[in-house]
Amino acid sequence: MIPAGSQGQYFGRQDESNDEFFYSQPRRVVHIDDNAIETVSAVFRDFIPSDSVVLDFMSSWRSHWPYGHLKRRLVGLGMNAEEMLDNPDLDEYVIQNVNDDPVLPFDDEYFDAVVITVSVQYLTQPVAVFKEINRILKTGGIFIVSFSNRMFPTKAVNIWRSLDGAGHLDLVSSYMEYAEGFGDVKGGLANAKDSPPHDPLYVVMGNKMDVSAE
Template structure:
């Protein structure tokens, strides 16, 4: 399923419509989920990602939550702040790009094994177009992992995200993935939120050659 679904008018509008580059101009060397959620995400990555894989960490920062004991062939970072990306020790290379202005990823088709989007999907104004680009750069059988919690910069999150509850966020991401051409979509509850931040991850694969 790759046709575009019909979303409500202004579904991807934001309270703050100013340039995202200005909003992210100053580096933020902070974490956006608590230690328990970070540990759960790292553990999930350890199980889900293959040693020696080429990883694209999309919409990232100074920390990737990748397991330190798993070597990867290449970890490519993307984000909105060069200082944050420069300070991420896992990145062999990285690039700054506003995906709300330009969805095209500067990577060759079928060049990565996994794409990660950690607690950032809520900021995309053209999420299906971006995920179609992720599908393009993934090798057949490649995996995407999108995680989310209940935290965000509310003025920069899209309206549809703010209007939905936590469980509906998972269904929204599933809808994005379906319409971007992904298969085998699965939802994983990594932290239930009882004793800390909730964390849910959706994983999917691209099977077309």
Template sequence: MFPPGFFDRADPSPDHFFYAPPRLVTHIDDQAIAAVGVLYQELGMTGEVLDLMSSWISHFTDPPERLVALGMNQVELAANPQAHEWLIHDLNHTPRLPFDDNSFDAVTCCVSVDYLTQPIEVFTDVARVLRPGGLFVVTFSNRCFPTKAIRGWLYSDDASHLEIVKRYFEAADGWAEPVTKQCIPPGIPGDPLYAVYATAL
């Protein structure tokens, strides 16, 4: 489904080296951040929510009842005011999530899917930890750390990125048909924002 080398990266070193220095910055502009919050609100992201590849901000307009932030940097995660709990976990090293089956009502991944080297395994395990009918919402823009993004992402345009994430859902086990959305399309000043989401079976 994906050609050889698609998931290679310019910097193949363990990710914990790259993410060791805290980066308390935003990776998309304010308009895109607001669009993420609006999308979460429209989709009813409430209850117990897992924020994958998280940092110091989770972009919820209305924070869920319980938010678990999973990421790579302790300082960033500890600074997240919306997180009730947080933990360090490297998905590229261990795609299996450290949670029981049916643990969450929803899962989010904001502007980080382009760094996954084993996305099919991760998406399959997200379906495992979601309760039936729960949503996995993946949002992204056109910014990245180029040395850590996978080659297939770097050599694709934004329209292709939507198709790539859609194919992740289709290749993984446990998902209904994914939906693609341009939350902020190209041509509007500022960062574009795209979303792909699907419901766990």
């Protein structure tokens, strides 16, 4: 739970300089080990129907799209054009600092699926962003948030740095709850058999509910 009036404290960061500075240099790297990457790909294969229009939110050099899994379109949104130009999975990309402007440049009900991979810890206005993600998802569309225990600590929000994996699962689930409009929210450690020694890969997912049915 996030106490009222404490957003600044919880969603402050050690490095409050503009994110454009931190992400201006391209990083052609992956941020989790091979087992965790395979787990991300398997989750996408299992939960994103083929022929989907997908948004890779907070995208970079790789999207970990499952090999051979058909997609209609994969759009990246991130901070660094060079990284996303070099991403073989993306069909197009958009540059936007969502901490400055959480309003997303997409129509209502445009995407079948939205994913955030190992990046949710950098959102300073997560509930506003999750509300926008709900708006741009089709009814029934899936939102998949995955994360590990690795991060750029100076850019992660304070509340993230104060929690462990179980706490992160609760926190991301609560973002979906506060954003409203997500149902069937579930989460857990997706590679429990392999971690340790491999990087843990936690997943929280939910579907956009049909509010007209209420």
